Amino acid sequence: MSLQVSRRNGSQGMRWRRVVGWLALAAMLVTGLGLMLIEWRWKRRFDAAYPAIAASHDPAVVARGEYLVYGAASCAYCHVPREDWERLDKGERLPLTGHYLFPLPFGDLYSPNLTPDPVTGIGARSDAELARVLRYGVRADGRAAFPLMEIRLSDEDLTAVVSYLRLQAPVPHAVPEHELTWFGKALMAFAIAPGSLSKAPPERSPAGATVERGAYLANDVSSCVSCHTDRGPDGALVGPPFGGGQRLDVAADSAKVFVAPNLTPDAATSPVGQWSEDTFVARFRMGPQIPGTPMPWGAFARLTDEDVRAIYRYLRSLPPTRNPTGPPVQTKAGTPAVDCSPHIVRGTFSGPVRPSPS
Numbered sequence: 001m002s003l004q005v006s007r008r009n010g011s012q013g014m015r016w017r018r019v020v021g022w023l024a025l026a027a028m029l030v031t032g033l034g035l036m037l038i039e040w041r042w043k044r045r046f047d048a049a050y051p052a053i054a055a056s057h058d059p060a061v062v063a064r065g066e067y068l069v070y071g072a073a074s075c076a077y078c079h080v081p082r083e084d085w086e087r088l089d090k091g092e093r094l095p096l097t098g099h100y101l102f103p104l105p106f107g108d109l110y111s112p113n114l115t116p117d118p119v120t121g122i123g124a125r126s127d128a129e130l131a132r133v134l135r136y137g138v139r140a141d142g143r144a145a146f147p148l149m150e151i152r153l154s155d156e157d158l159t160a161v162v163s164y165l166r167l168q169a170p171v172p173h174a175v176p177e178h179e180l181t182w183f184g185k186a187l188m189a190f191a192i193a194p195g196s197l198s199k200a201p202p203e204r205s206p207a208g209a210t211v212e213r214g215a216y217l218a219n220d221v222s223s224c225v226s227c228h229t230d231r232g233p234d235g236a237l238v239g240p241p242f243g244g245g246q247r248l249d250v251a252a253d254s255a256k257v258f259v260a261p262n263l264t265p266d267a268a269t270s271p272v273g274q275w276s277e278d279t280f281v282a283r284f285r286m287g288p289q290i291p292g293t294p295m296p297w298g299a300f301a302r303l304t305d306e307d308v309r310a311i312y313r314y315l316r317s318l319p320p321t322r323n324p325t326g327p328p329v330q331t332k333a334g335t336p337a338v339d340c341s342p343h344i345v346r347g348t349f350s351g352p353v354r355p356s357p358s
């Protein structure tokens, strides 16, 4: 009796071992195929229309481009190294040589040189290619741009930005290629696809200190929404818009995180609920107050009064969300810190970004 039982157990054990063996082999095959598929797909190309944008030499258009690049759209803050933010804050018009390093969990990304150098910069790109990457996230080579630029400019503003970039002095400066991990490549292969825009960008930008212009600035130009809304573990925006709570890594001190506050008009938990319009404007004139903050305060200190008022009026028009987010700098203390981006990311995947060490 006992002999029979043990024999039965023995053959069952062998069967199990065989099953586990087959499973392990299958897993290896699937992994191998998966890696091949990723390698084959991560540089896949996309089609997107070329916006009908042509650079202009009209001084008013170029001046508007400069206002967007160094101010409202804070392009300059991503297209110079992080160490140079203080110089930008002081008003220096540093050339946009790129080389901002975004050390993300899925690889090291670099912003490209935007000066018109034909080899290392954008000198060889057409106006339409520049406009396409800014509007649809499709690069000149057809690959998806890693979605860090969360910008949806009107035709008018897109023209202004491209016009301004064209007139810069070329600065030869080679920037390294992105170095993606397998996870980063998998994201590029399967998750990151430049989507169609949910709504067509306007031809002309809304004007005046209006709620409408504030909505355009806060959502589509200055990317306030992309930092002041909570993100899920995959980087997608999940919180109530402008409800705050997104955690952004501080590269200088890996034990701490920045937490973006609530910007809905809740009187108990949001500065926008507590501050008058004049206080809000005064705060924007002050520039950064906390060293290492990922918010490009220096760029926004250049906004016109009218634009800051427009943003305030829009934020005050939102439904209030009660969301106490605590102090702006916190310890990680075991809480998973979603590593975040300045303006991260639009559409399908909104990736996290961390400022490089300063």
Ligand code: HEC
Pocket: 068, 069, 073, 074, 075, 076, 078, 079, 109, 110, 111, 112, 113, 114, 121, 122, 125, 130, 133, 134, 139, 140, 144, 145, 146, 147, 148, 149, 150, 151, 161, 341, 342, 343, 344
């Ligand atoms: C949050 C950071 C960030 C902001 C803000 C930002 N960029 Fe970029 N930009 C990047 C990164 C990173 C890339 C590289 C994307 C890729 O190729 O994966 C890039 C790519 C580009 C390219 C493509 C360059 C080429 O070689 O073809 C252009 C043009 C560009 N940015 C212009 C702008 C302009 C104009 C603005 C402001 C309206 C802006 N960027 C704002 C990070 C940023």
Ligand code: HEC
Pocket: 218, 222, 223, 224, 225, 226, 227, 228, 248, 258, 259, 260, 261, 263, 271, 272, 283, 288, 289, 290, 293, 294, 295, 296, 300, 311, 328, 341, 342, 343
């Ligand atoms: C790159 C991410 C990022 C972007 C973009 C961003 N913010 Fe912030 N913001 C933060 C973080 C983090 C803090 C907390 C640290 C600090 O005060 O600098 C903050 C703080 C604030 C505060 C509170 C300041 C104080 O002194 O208490 C206000 C108000 C604010 N942001 C408004 C805005 C508006 C309006 C925009 C768009 C024009 C914007 N932010 C864009 C990340 C961002």
